[in-house]
Amino acid sequence: MTTTIRLRGPADIITVLPYHLGYRPAESLVVVCLTRNRIGVVGRIDLPPPDVDPDLVAVELLPVVRRERPDAVVLVGFESTRGQAEPASMAMRDAIESAGIRVVERLVVRGGRWWSLDCDRDCCPAEGEPVQTDDEVPAVSDYIVRGRRPAESRADLAARLTHRPEPAQDRRCAAFVNDLATARRSRSALQRRRRRILQDWARILDLTPSGPDAVAAPPPRDDEAWAWAVVSLLDVAVRDLLIAWLCPGTLELDVFPASLRRLAESVLPSRPAGPARDTRTASVVEDGVDDTVDDRVDDRVEDGVEDGVEDGVDDTGEDRIEDGVEDTVGEALVDRLAMVCRAAPRELSPGPLTVLAHVVWWQGDGALARTALDRALAVDPDYRLAALLERMVDVAARPRATA
Template sequence: MTVSRRQPPAEQHPSDPGPTTDPHRLRVRRPADFLAVIPYLLGFHPAESLVVVLSRRGRVLLTARIDLPPPGEETAVAAQVRQLRTQHEVDELVLVGYGDDGPGTRRVLERVRVALGGEVGVREVVLVSGARWWSLSCRTGCCPPEGSVFDPDAHPLAAEAVYRGLVAGRSRSDLEALVAGPAADAVPRLRGLVALARQQVGGLGRPAAAQALADGVRAGLVPPGPDETAAARLAVLALDLAVRDVGWAMVSRSTAEQHQRLWAQVVAAVPPEVASAPLGLLGAEAWVGGNGALLNCCVERLERDDPGYTLGHLLADLSERALPPSLWDELVGGLRAEVGAVTGVRGLH
């Protein structure tokens, strides 16, 4: 990234992971508490990042991650943060910079804070470098000059987050690998399975194809999930957009994690030419389940490999607007009715 390039948009992660968990009950008071909780709000442990935790009346609404900007782009980053604050009507935020270059990351944080100005309520500014952290808001000598040693996984709030069902991957690159698809040397063999699947389902009308996809999803939800042949069949069935939407209509917020595992297995087992629908469904289930990081990774691959795919545009909009997964409860009934009317499939849950 250079000064001449547009600052990439912030990844936004609404704090609404599902009906059975509530991260807002994690009591966060000190900088170390924020550092323990942030990986679970993002879904992974950040690196070389600026993380912004936005809250209203003491309740976290959104966590945003931005690539750590080079010198000269701090004003652009501050503009993004200011826009997020206005968009979500927050009254307080915390800035956390993660960077191996501690002094450089400190300068970025200070410049972003200055660029934000006094109209943005910055509660805390924290630098994380290596295994130590420094509060840049401390003005009373409360933080040692050498920083405070910290292991986020050992903090009590990390254990509590896991107990509440929140997950934090080791890094964002782990999620990127999850959506990357099969290894290149496996693609020729997998293309053979796709060709076979095309022959098998080519004569099916839409109602039969939609029912076949619903049956395949239900079978794939049972561990160990779909094998390569079943994955190829699901991907080919989902080439019809109306049939594909059966897969989305079947999910609920309580089953979203199971559907994510299913479609992640399909993405890992199909060649690029039939990957868009499985990627779109994986991203959709990630949104329903509150996994903003996985949603963003799906969006990025779709933008790169199939920029015209309409479901990719919808997922990008969901991410950019940081629409909460709770919205699914209002939308799913209408989607199921529409999909049922088009495909003839009933009982989509």
């Protein structure tokens, strides 16, 4: 279910952008694509240092914009010093317009104020307008009700997935690794173990509504279900089945052994509904960046995708903008998977991180997907499923297009 939220103009866009990206951007250029009066891709890239060609920003972002084929684009620069975002913003504007796409607004945010860079009317004060606080934008409360709270930075976003050592659970994980290895020696033993594993996953994924804005509580932190959830993802069939179950349309269930499929259907909770929108994800674009520049320009483009900006200026001159947010259940699912990631010792973390990355990519949260994949591949650069998803995110593949 998606709820439509009305935004009132550029000032509201600036305030809600962190809720799209999942964290509050700093020293960044954000590109908001508008298609048929709705937001498509919302991409972010670090501002390049002064001695780096700003056209590299366009090299990175323009392919994403072209693939999106929006009707119009809004550019928002977040800077710490005056003029810092202007070169990248201008380069991006020129590249987008050369591709025949209209840039309807260029904004810059600095020191708690914002300016319209191309406005030549008397309506824009030289000292800028104050950035609205979250409580001044009615739409923010709708995000918060549905569990959307942006991290203060990318580092804080990563902390959501960072292992929190608990000696008892870590010992359980080590013991369960041996238990699973033993079960694999017998088909019947493996089937029994898989049943136990999926029962524990069912407890973790139980999102039965317990109120208008709440779902059932997860198992306690010291429950061994968390350790089994972590270790279970060493079983590739279970891992891939969970991804297919949680991301309908990405992989058909009939590709799995009938015994495992029947087990999932009898044990796991109902599969989530697909995203109400045509999900568009463009989390990372790395093509076209010279290796000598990689250390100086963050060439990752992160995507927070929501449907819903209805952008059009009405007869009174007021921007009419509408935004849609996913319901509480989608957010709760991500929270549960993040808890599994935090329960995973470092050497076992690629599986949980990759499952979470698939789910949030399927939902349209490219920033968290990219964060999870970075962490998974830092532990195991050869983890093939993470590398495959990383490439799909790189080329802005859409989940339903890959089914």
